[in-house]
Amino acid sequence: MEIIKALSIGALFGIGLYQLLRRNVIRSAIGLVIISNAVNLFLLSIGAYDGVVEAYAKAVGQRSDALPQALILTAIVISLGGFAFVLALLYVIAARYRTGDSDEVKGLSH
Amino acid sequence: MMPSLLAILPIIIPLTAAAIALLLRRNFRLQAAWAFGAMLTAFGASAYLLWTVWSTGRPVVYQMGRWPAPFGISITADLLSATMAVMVQLVFVFGFIYALGAKDKAVHHSTFYPLFLCLVTGLTGGMLTGDVFNLFVMVELIVISGTVLTAMSDDRYGPEAAYKYFLISTVASFCLLFGVGCLYMSYGTLNMADLAARIAADQTPALLPAAIVFLAVTFMIKSAVVPFHFWQPDFHTASPTPVSAMLSSVVVKIGVYGFLRLTTLLMPHADWLRTLLIALGIVGIVFGGLGAAGTHNAKRMFAYSTLAQIGFIHVGVGWGTPLSLTAAIVFTFNHALIKSTLLMLSGYLASRAPVKTASFGVLRGTGKYAPLAGVLFFVGGMALAGIPPTNGFISKLTLFQSGIQAAQSGSVNGTLTYWVPLLLLGLSSIITLVYVFRALMKIWWEPFKPDVPVGKVKSSGDSLLAPSLMIATCIALGVWAQPLLQLSQDTSEWIRQPQAYVQAVLGERTGWLK
Numbered sequence: 001m002e003i004i005k006a007l008s009i010g011a012l013f014g015i016g017l018y019q020l021l022r023r024n025v026i027r028s029a030i031g032l033v034i035i036s037n038a039v040n041l042f043l044l045s046i047g048a049y050d051g052v053v054e055a056y057a058k059a060v061g062q063r064s065d066a067l068p069q070a071l072i073l074t075a076i077v078i079s080l081g082g083f084a085f086v087l088a089l090l091y092v093i094a095a096r097y098r099t100g101d102s103d104e105v106k107g108l109s110h
Numbered sequence: 111m112m113p114s115l116l117a118i119l120p121i122i123i124p125l126t127a128a129a130i131a132l133l134l135r136r137n138f139r140l141q142a143a144w145a146f147g148a149m150l151t152a153f154g155a156s157a158y159l160l161w162t163v164w165s166t167g168r169p170v171v172y173q174m175g176r177w178p179a180p181f182g183i184s185i186t187a188d189l190l191s192a193t194m195a196v197m198v199q200l201v202f203v204f205g206f207i208y209a210l211g212a213k214d215k216a217v218h219h220s221t222f223y224p225l226f227l228c229l230v231t232g233l234t235g236g237m238l239t240g241d242v243f244n245l246f247v248m249v250e251l252i253v254i255s256g257t258v259l260t261a262m263s264d265d266r267y268g269p270e271a272a273y274k275y276f277l278i279s280t281v282a283s284f285c286l287l288f289g290v291g292c293l294y295m296s297y298g299t300l301n302m303a304d305l306a307a308r309i310a311a312d313q314t315p316a317l318l319p320a321a322i323v324f325l326a327v328t329f330m331i332k333s334a335v336v337p338f339h340f341w342q343p344d345f346h347t348a349s350p351t352p353v354s355a356m357l358s359s360v361v362v363k364i365g366v367y368g369f370l371r372l373t374t375l376l377m378p379h380a381d382w383l384r385t386l387l388i389a390l391g392i393v394g395i396v397f398g399g400l401g402a403a404g405t406h407n408a409k410r411m412f413a414y415s416t417l418a419q420i421g422f423i424h425v426g427v428g429w430g431t432p433l434s435l436t437a438a439i440v441f442t443f444n445h446a447l448i449k450s451t452l453l454m455l456s457g458y459l460a461s462r463a464p465v466k467t468a469s470f471g472v473l474r475g476t477g478k479y480a481p482l483a484g485v486l487f488f489v490g491g492m493a494l495a496g497i498p499p500t501n502g503f504i505s506k507l508t509l510f511q512s513g514i515q516a517a518q519s520g521s522v523n524g525t526l527t528y529w530v531p532l533l534l535l536g537l538s539s540i541i542t543l544v545y546v547f548r549a550l551m552k553i554w555w556e557p558f559k560p561d562v563p564v565g566k567v568k569s570s571g572d573s574l575l576a577p578s579l580m581i582a583t584c585i586a587l588g589v590w591a592q593p594l595l596q597l598s599q600d601t602s603e604w605i606r607q608p609q610a611y612v613q614a615v616l617g618e619r620t621g622w623l624k
Binding site: 020025028029032035036039042043046067068071074075078079081082085086089090092093096097105106107108 | 243246247250253254257258261266267269270271272273276277280281284287288290291294295300344347348
């Protein structure tokens with residue numbers, strides 16, 4: 001189970017980074033969303049390690065730690081707000097520069 | 111009032127005020143007055159907090175919701191946090207004064223003051239919090255309010271700059287979150303004091319180096335250390351003047367604060383991190399100085415100059431001797447004041463210029479119509495280069511002194527660690543003078559002959575009250591430097607004793623954790 005989780009986190013990171021580095025501005029925003037999900041999945045997995053002694057309780061059994069889930073919830077809410085805003089921002093950029101290619105969005109480079 | 115409640119006041123006042131200011135959006139004057147009043151109150155609270163911490167000699171700790179220390183969020187105001195909070199809020203008070211007298215359209219938008227208050231909340235909260243996840247939340251608050259404030263700028267490239275910043279800063283935030291996750295996985299706690307105690311006891315977890323690297327990358331992006339700086343000049347050029355003055359002076363200091371904590375509290379023995387800071391600081395000093403000397407825009411010039419000045423601070427943090435930490439803190443405080451003044455002056459000139467831009471092509475010769483700004487710009491430039499009697503001189507003097515002292519103490523690799531950086535620091539101070547004088551000559555000495563016939567210089571612009579007050583503060587801190595030096599010296603003594611911090615947060619429960 002761990003290996004599947006680890007591989008999927010790695011794959012999500014890879015896809016996210018690849019998309020983030022693409023020239024299309026929408027793709028780069030999507031890359032951010034995917035990376036945020038990779039981080040959230042990582043946080044989920046740190047609280048749900050089977051058989052490892054939990055943070056403070058030292059309880060026997062296979063319960064998972066609830067705190068990372070609270071962290072994920074906070075992170076999701078924060079990134080939701082950020083992404084909603086950035087999509088609006090991308091709309092403005094696309095309308096103003098008439099392109100979605102980040103190489104063409106370079107008004108500040110001179 | 112419980113004395114511990116004092117630690118949360120500098121955060122809670124601007125946050126609540128931001129929410130209420132949003133309700134006052136229909137009446138702009140009332141909203142502005144309310145926001146300014148709240149800012150002054152918050153500054154009063156943080157100054158009183160600093161005074162309490164300094165005079166009693168003990169950190170003020172507030173456990174949120176009365177949860178005992180390692181479980182809840184501990185707002186921990188030790189001397190470093192309190193000093194940084196006072197620095198942030200002092201500069202923000204001046205930023206508010208400038209915003210009240212500014213003519214930008216963005217500043218008169220009904221969401222400007224709530225967002226500005228959110229920005230100061232995020233910064234103060236990030237510096238006062240004693241919980242690494244809470245630090246992430248506060249950093250995100252800074253990112254989002256900073257992005258929105260820049261996107262609504264009068265500059266038509268505002269959205270572009272905001273997007274660049276958001277993309278890079280969000281990656282930094284995810285790095286921070288990943289680092290927090292690694293730390294939680296290794297030690298099962300998010301409390302900084304608890305983490306410090308556990309890291310000191312056991313450094314074997316496999317994810318500890320990963321966590322430290324992720325945290326270091328985050329703080330490097332936040333403080334615009336050179337290979338991570340590409341967002342910074344664009345972002346600081348395009349934002350509205352009061353905002354860019356804050357961004358380039360205090361918002362980058364969250365990274366400096368992070369490194370001060372990382373190298374003293376969490377990883378006091380990570381020598382590789384210090385060496386890395388010295389190396390990147392030096393690269394930043396040279397690169398920032400040369401970049402500033404080659405720009406065509408006054409605001410952009412000061413944004414590049416921030417890269418260099420942050421480099422100075424990182425070299426101080428990297429040396430890590432008592433005196434050099436003192437120097438880093440003095441430098442942080444003084445740079446915040448100087449850099450925001452200079453950016454405000456550039457913004458003032460832009461507001462007077464025929465076309466609203468700080469580009470030298472438009473500003474050339476317009477200084478003739480702004481003599482007071484010229485005097486202030488001259489004094490501010492001297493402060494940036496470190497010429498007495500300004501506070502910039504004090505910070506550079508302390509830094510050089512600390513370097514020479516450490517070099518003479520006969521450490522290994524003394525030449526490479528101390529003398530080479532010192533030489534480059536000296537050289538870059540000369541570069542600072544070069545670019546400041548280049549700007550002065552272009553704006554005040556050359557005749558007013560715009561490249562294109564764009565019209566006349568406007569008869570009035572933004573208010574010069576805030577920059578004048580700040581220059582007065584800069585000179586006062588240069589002439590009467592003793593209190594700030596003493597404060598920084600005490601702070602550097604405090605942060606070299608992490609066990610006092612741990613004790614203050616965890617109290618007698620330290621034994622219980624074993």
